[in-house]
Amino acid sequence: MDKIAFIGAGAMTEAIVKGVIKAELLPAPHIWVTNHANEERLQRMHAVYGVTVTRNQNELLQETDIIILSVKPKDAEQALRSLGVAQLGKQQIVVSLMAGITTAYLESFLPAGQPVIRVMPNTSATILEAATAIAAGTYTDKQQLQLVKRLFGTVGSAVEVGEELMDAVTAISGSGPAYIYYLMEALEEASSQVGLDEDIGKQLLIQTFKGAAAMLEQSELSSAQLRANITSAGGTTAAGIAVLENQNVKAAVKACVQAAAVRSKEMGQAYSK
Numbered sequence: 104m105d106k107i108a109f110i111g112a113g114a115m116t117e118a119i120v121k122g123v124i125k126a127e128l129l130p131a132p133h134i135w136v137t138n139h140a141n142e143e144r145l146q147r148m149h150a151v152y153g154v155t156v157t158r159n160q161n162e163l164l165q166e167t168d169i170i171i172l173s174v175k176p177k178d179a180e181q182a183l184r185s186l187g188v189a190q191l192g193k194q195q196i197v198v199s200l201m202a203g204i205t206t207a208y209l210e211s212f213l214p215a216g217q218p219v220i221r222v223m224p225n226t227s228a229t230i231l232e233a234a235t236a237i238a239a240g241t242y243t244d245k246q247q248l249q250l251v252k253r254l255f256g257t258v259g260s261a262v263e264v265g266e267e268l269m270d271a272v273t274a275i276s277g278s279g280p281a282y283i284y285y286l287m288e289a290l291e292e293a294s295s296q297v298g299l300d301e302d303i304g305k306q307l308l309i310q311t312f313k314g315a316a317a318m319l320e321q322s323e324l325s326s327a328q329l330r331a332n333i334t335s336a337g338g339t340t341a342a343g344i345a346v347l348e349n350q351n352v353k354a355a356v357k358a359c360v361q362a363a364a365v366r367s368k369e370m371g372q373a374y375s376k
């Protein structure tokens with residue numbers, strides 16, 4: 104892999120750029136970035152990360168192994184129409200990060216036979232801790248899939264799934280960091296309410312999250328069993344968990360994931376031909 108090009112210079116592009124540079128997968132100038140209108144944003148990315156920025160599509164796409172479409176779904180059509188007339192080589196892989204958008208829709212704008220891969224990472228790519236799922240389009244071969252898996256594997260972990268699972272993945276790990284931050288917000292507020300200093304509360308909470316995630320990863324026990332091990336009869340945890348049960352928090356979490364998956368599907372349907 105010698106050159107990758109990002110179309111769209113937003114939050115997700117920045118997270119992946121940071122991670123790829125941190126992982127030393129390829130030198131920063133070999134990472135090319137363009138966007139629609141915000142020149143200041145492009146110049147900032149160049150200044151901060153040393154990536155090459157351009158508004159010239161020919162220059163952007165020339166000899167690029169991987170083209171990453173990182174615009175919002177509403178901007179997909181315009182970006183794809185422009186890619187569709189760009190005389191791409193058949194070895195150039197078009198990777199889409201867009202939630203909901205199917206490979207069939209992407210392929211419908213591109214010449215027949217163009218390899219397309221749908222990817223759902225998350226913002227933890229910034230610190231090489233992304234959870235990414237990858238689904239192949241119609242014309243992608245194993246080698247191309249491996250190349251993209253390697254790219255996203257450098258910024259975290261990457262798994263292959265069938266495209267029919269991408270809405271579920273988007274709802275779990277694409278949006279997932281936001282659920283965790285939401286929970287953290289609530290816990291931070293709660294920690295102040297019970298009298299902890301903000302910094303101390305935050306430090307304790309972050310380590311508690313990290314420790315719990317590492318325990319789940321390293322232990323043979325399930326999350327339910329690990330929880331049971333903390334919950335002494337008549338103790339503090341039991342008192343806290345009883346409130347979560349009374350308030351149906353599990354049902355709310357399940358409804359949250361369902362709503363995100365439904366939304367991903369709706370977005371796919373809104374952008375289909």
Ligand SMILES: NC(=O)C1=CN([C@@H]2O[C@H](COP(=O)(O)OP(=O)(O)OC[C@H]3O[C@@H](n4cnc5c(N)ncnc54)[C@H](O)[C@@H]3O)[C@@H](O)[C@H]2O)C=CC1
Pocket residue numbers: 110111112113114115116137138139140141172173174175176178181182200201202223224225226277278
């Ligand atoms: N933010 C997140 O946590 C995640 C986002 N995604 C997906 O990544 C994509 C990008 O999301 P964000 O970075 O959050 O959006 P963003 O709004 O921060 O960035 C989008 C960028 O696309 C540019 N753009 C719009 N139309 C363009 C065009 N025709 N040509 C070139 N550039 C154009 C905008 O100028 C902007 O720089 C979305 O489709 C989203 O579904 C996927 C996983 C996680």
Ligand SMILES: O=C(O)[C@@H]1CCC=N1
Pocket residue numbers: 202273277278
């Ligand atoms: O909210 C969104 O649509 C994007 C996709 C996954 C995370 N953020």
